[in-house]
Amino acid sequence: MSDTLIYATEVFINGLMAGVLYALVALGFVLIYKASGIFNYAQGVMALFAALTLVGIMDGQVPFSHLINAIFGTDIHHFGWHLPAVLAIILTMGVMILLAWAVNHFIMRHLVNQEPIILFMATIGLAYFMEGFGDLMWGADIKKLDVGLPMGLNTWIDDTTYNAFGYGFFIDNLDIVATIVAALLVAVLVAFSQYTKQGRAMRAVADDHQAALSVGVSLNFIWVMVWSVAGFVALVAGIMWGAKSGVQFSLSLIALKALPVLMLGGFTSIPGAIVGGLIIGVGEKLFEFFVGPMLGGATENWFAYVLALIFLVFRPQGLFGEKIIERV
Amino acid sequence: MNAVNPEGYTTADGRKIGPVMMEMKNITLRFGGVKAITDISFDIREGEIRAIIGPNGAGKSSMLNVISGFYVPQEGEVWFRGEKRAPMKPYQVAQQGIARTFQNIALFEGMSVLDNVMTGRLNYMKSGLFSQAIWKGKAEQEEVANREVVERVIDFLEIQAIRKTPVARLPYGLKKRVELARALAAEPKLLLLDEPMAGMNVEEKEDMSRFILDVNDEFGTTIALIEHDMGVVMDLSDRVVVMDYGKKIGDGTPDEVRNNQDVIDAYLGVAHD
Secondary structure (H helix, E strand, O other): OOHHHHHHHHHHHHHHHHHHHHHHHHHHHHHHHHHHOOOOOOHHHHHHHHHHHHHHHHHOEOOOHHHHHHHHOOOOOEOOOOOOHHHHHHHHHHHHHHHHHHHHHHOHHHHOOOOHHHHHHHHHHHHHHHHHHHHHHHOOOOEOOOOOOOOOEOHHHHHHHHHHHOOOOOOEHHHHHHHHHHHHHHHHHHHHHHHOHHHHHHHHHHHOHHHHHHOOOOHHHHHHHHHHHHHHHHHHHHHHHHHHHOEOHHHHHHHHHHHHHHHHHOOOOHHHHHHHHHHHHHHHHHHHHHOHHHHOOOHHHOHHHHHHHHHHHHOOOOOOOOOOOOOO | OHHHOOOOEEOOOOOEEOOEEEEEEEEEEEEOOEEEEEEEEEEEEOOOEEEEEOOOOOOHHHHHHHHOOOOOOOEEEEEEOOEEOOOOOHHHHHHOOEEEOOOOOOOOOOOEHHHHHHHOOHHHOOOOHHHHHHOOOHHHHHHHHHHHHHHHHHHHOOOHHHOOOEHHHOOHHHHHHHHHHHHHHOOOOEEEEEOOOOOOOHHHHHHHHHHHHHHHHHHOOEEEEEEOOHHHHHHHOOEEEEEEOOEEEEEEOHHHHHOOHHHHHHHHOOOOO
């Protein structure tokens, strides 16, 4: 193999891994959009909030400690415990379910039958509220998230490829874990929506509200469930991204990376979110590798959006999205 | 008259009709200042095929929506199986055993026929998420039992050939039949049909009439149906309520209703002088 081809292969694999992480965020969007027709701008902030909460619970941080200290003149910061990761993840999931309930109870429930743009605006409001709320609850400093996932160079791949090509591939263990987790997550989500009562009810609500009501499905229950599932996906994405780049405000911006993924894969398709993520991941890494040097680099910042734009022109419904047929 | 006997009556073709199952008492429904239904009372008896007819805009669909919980009337009471019903959400009404179809078809377009009919069984699926996940014991038995009911309904309505077809691809007449199948899969105590024959050709209408009669005959399902077309209903139903401009103008057997002067006026029009 020529050197370029070997490097390109490494870039390709790394692109796939990055794509998986994009897909994880995009999945959360697809779930809510499918079930309620809402484009949830707050999905990225939900990932940030989940990661913040997880770190906070693990380290035994006192929530709202700044506020409490300011009001009562106390000086409390920590409960003084350190919880195991599994327990903290379960507790965080509880918080995300509570959040799902609150979102439905205080916002979405009152906006039934409103225009999509109004629902979208509501989620923008929610995003900024949660961003501030997360800061207030857990503090604005950058935190390190360590749930014990393997990180750093995978030496086995490094050795194997070195022996085969004379060049060791650098693949991060965390990316490999993320890929496995994403695969499991998709399998669980598909099984849930296809084979369980709740999944069937969820698909029913996504398809037709009236008909769902007529077969005895409570819309409120399903919406809370959908937001909880989206919260779960946000938690998974938050863990992976948080472990990779620390828990900080910029985590919420990964939502913007999910946009081109959704345009490619279609807003309504779970496999679309995966394939879209992979295409964007691989595309931007390979583009940077081959074309980047000619354009002065930093193509990763815009490549995904331009690709999505081109896609929009030729296939507005995305790769797997439902066909838009206008009957006249 | 049949209303006198609380135990029910026997129809001309020898079917036993039971006591009152559902009673609407002085229902009034307003949308803002517009009265859709004004002070209407009637009852539906067990085992009966009860029709609500009337010209366009008479308030028939509104009445059906009141029964199925989609609208909450401002005045009046709804009694079901001897109990006064508190204001309910449509899904709660469905859980009580009242299934319905819609005038302009509300199916899950993205799902197959089988999946659509299967949603009719949602209220019969009780096992928890965990046991469903491992697919053991109760969950499996439940799924098998529900599938049996669904297959029986599919056989009954002669839609075996399209079981796996996505609903979006079906012609109108078949969609209506799938919607009926979904409602039947819930094994309802009371089945509400909103214009089951609207937009159908003669042959499809005959099929649908036959199915409605067979459902009533074979499962003993009580049926309340709305129709616009008087002719079809007269052959089907045991008793008929006639509505016009939100008011009840007639109630009785098809023959009684057919000879009611108010009904004739409403349908044929009357000279205003």
